[in-house]
Amino acid sequence: MAQPAHYSVQLRVDPGRKILHGVEEVEFRDAPKAPLVKGTNLRITAMPAGASADGDSVRLTARRARFEYEAAPGRGFRWLEDGSLATLFDCGAWMLCDPDPGYRATLRLEIVVPQSAGMRAAGPGRLTKQFRAGGWEHFVYEVRHPAQSFLFSFAVAKLEPWAAGNLEILSSREPHADVFARSAKAYRYFREKAGVDLPDPRYTQTFISMPGVGQEAAGMALMSQAYLEALESKDSVELMAHELAHQWWAVLVGIRSWSDFWLNEGITEFMTAAFVEHHQGRAAYEAKIATLQRELDKLRTEGKDRPLHWTQWRNAVEALGPVPYRKGALFLHRLRTGLGDDLFWRGIALYTRKHAGKLVDSQDFQQAMEAAAGRSLAALFDEGVYR
Numbered sequence: 001m002a003q004p005a006h007y008s009v010q011l012r013v014d015p016g017r018k019i020l021h022g023v024e025e026v027e028f029r030d031a032p033k034a035p036l037v038k039g040t041n042l043r044i045t046a047m048p049a050g051a052s053a054d055g056d057s058v059r060l061t062a063r064r065a066r067f068e069y070e071a072a073p074g075r076g077f078r079w080l081e082d083g084s085l086a087t088l089f090d091c092g093a094w095m096l097c098d099p100d101p102g103y104r105a106t107l108r109l110e111i112v113v114p115q116s117a118g119m120r121a122a123g124p125g126r127l128t129k130q131f132r133a134g135g136w137e138h139f140v141y142e143v144r145h146p147a148q149s150f151l152f153s154f155a156v157a158k159l160e161p162w163a164a165g166n167l168e169i170l171s172s173r174e175p176h177a178d179v180f181a182r183s184a185k186a187y188r189y190f191r192e193k194a195g196v197d198l199p200d201p202r203y204t205q206t207f208i209s210m211p212g213v214g215q216e217a218a219g220m221a222l223m224s225q226a227y228l229e230a231l232e233s234k235d236s237v238e239l240m241a242h243e244l245a246h247q248w249w250a251v252l253v254g255i256r257s258w259s260d261f262w263l264n265e266g267i268t269e270f271m272t273a274a275f276v277e278h279h280q281g282r283a284a285y286e287a288k289i290a291t292l293q294r295e296l297d298k299l300r301t302e303g304k305d306r307p308l309h310w311t312q313w314r315n316a317v318e319a320l321g322p323v324p325y326r327k328g329a330l331f332l333h334r335l336r337t338g339l340g341d342d343l344f345w346r347g348i349a350l351y352t353r354k355h356a357g358k359l360v361d362s363q364d365f366q367q368a369m370e371a372a373a374g375r376s377l378a379a380l381f382d383e384g385v386y387r
């Protein structure tokens, strides 16, 4: 593996110009092979000798490089009406990075916010340092367990921290105690089904003013303030459960390429339905499965169906989309029905434990389920995953 081993990024928030001033140091283990990628909204102001920029990519020759840049809002980086900001999925919007999920790296992310803004940062990994200097508030987040760069998202907003056990909530107001209780229940459920603990059990749910947001990051998730209210008043646990499940199925067990995006989203959607069953009963599970089926049928009618393991994409955007969520979850439901609960859950735990901290593809999943089932599932996988 020759791609970035460690990124160190400092971002200074400039609310007046609505930009981020970035200073980044990137370290490779070996000579860099593929270029780093940056969004079109990111303008490099200082680059190391030997580096060459060509459109969205920057080619390097040395194993260490330092950049300075300015990032304006763009794809993957939103500045919201209330002055808060969020970055989602596309690391290239605010840093030079390798977005290929085939590589994991550690990150030190220092977010610097003017004290006068009264805002705080919510970053990936763990907050390891917070200090004030010269009218600026510094928040240092560290991702110490190597993660794929799409898991580096962060936000800056008017937030306060609330904690219970291993769970933290960052929100503009105190959440109801029920939110902690439901989150803790989901955490216990997923840990049991995964058969393995997270290397760092701490998990932060950050609620921001951005409508409809749901983004997993390493040790953290970004969701909307409006959703927090639905979680409190209507016991609407689905998004909370979906994002939390990603800590096992996306962060801990990662996909080697976007071709198997369904192993992130299909498993997570299925685990959400399973938690809904655990929390609200079998009828709620059946209703969720029926909804997924209706949504998939609609996609089929629109001609958007495709295999779960799908290699025809030209860019990450094409590889994502709604099919891996619905079809993937329904395939797991089918496996569960076919194998019975005992063997099915044994397979899920086997898969998760065996590949914790590693990168996988559809064959790894198939092999784990076959090991649990004690027989070949080739016909089922050929039809459900590869065709």
Ligand SMILES: [Zn+2]
Residues within 6 Å of the ligand: 216, 242, 246, 264, 265, 268
């Ligand atoms: Zn997801």
